[in-house]
Amino acid sequence: MFDEKSYGVKMVKTIDVFTKELSSLRTGRANASMLDLVKVDVYGQLMPVNQIGSITTPEPRMINIQVWDQNNVSLVDAAIKKSDLGLNPQIDGQLIRLPIPELNEERRNEMKKMIKSMGEKCKVSVRNIRREANEDLKKLLKNKELSEDEEKSHEKNIQNITDKHILIIDDKVALKEKEIMTI
Structure with a gap:
């Protein structure tokens, strides 16, 4: 059959x-799903950003990532820089700000x-x-x-x-x- x-x-x-x-492509507006394809090497495995911290979009051109573990901040930063999103993370303690530039x-x-x-x-x-x-x-x-x-x-x-x-x-x-x- x-x-x-x-x-x-x-x-x-x-x-x-x-x-x-x-949906993970950058369109000039902040969108948490832009980070879906970014994987961070933590605890011996690749994990999506949303499992390492909470992601918010406080304004149309900004994404904030509140990383839960201080030790992972630099790893998240490195993973975002390595991705082809073209974003430049700004670190403030355990908070990572991602300003979204104009296209x-x-x-x-x-x-x-x-x-x-x-x-x-x-x-x-x-x-x-x-x-x-x-x-x-x-x-x-x-x-x-x-x-x-x-x-x-x-x-x-x-x-x-x-x-x-x-x-x-x-x-x-x-x-x-x-x-x-x-x-």
Whole structure:
């Protein structure tokens, strides 16, 4: 029995990951999710910043990180500087302030390219799921568990599901680009 839905669910999960990556991109406004991809090497393992301190956005262009353990302040500072966010942390005891600078034209264009390439990677993942589905269909046909008509019908449905998900990715890319260019 062939289950088209399971491949659709995989595609949705792929887009969820892509959406999370997009939300971590800097747009000129302070957003705690910008730090989601920053991992800090503490206690012998890589941990997200939000597990080492509390993150707040007291104003539109500022993120504050109240680090719980004084020993981790320099580690969080180093991880943020190493990330490609382009932020310059200011340390005040156990509080790290992250002023969010205005995006200049050059940085906006770099980010547009980054968003496009992230979108392309996501599309490739969705297409790989389609290919996996089609390979499974061929196996079922070969083992005579499906008729050729059923195989063609499933293949067409998988293609429709793929097309829908590719459109969703394109929309997300366009929306994020617009957001970056208007701020």
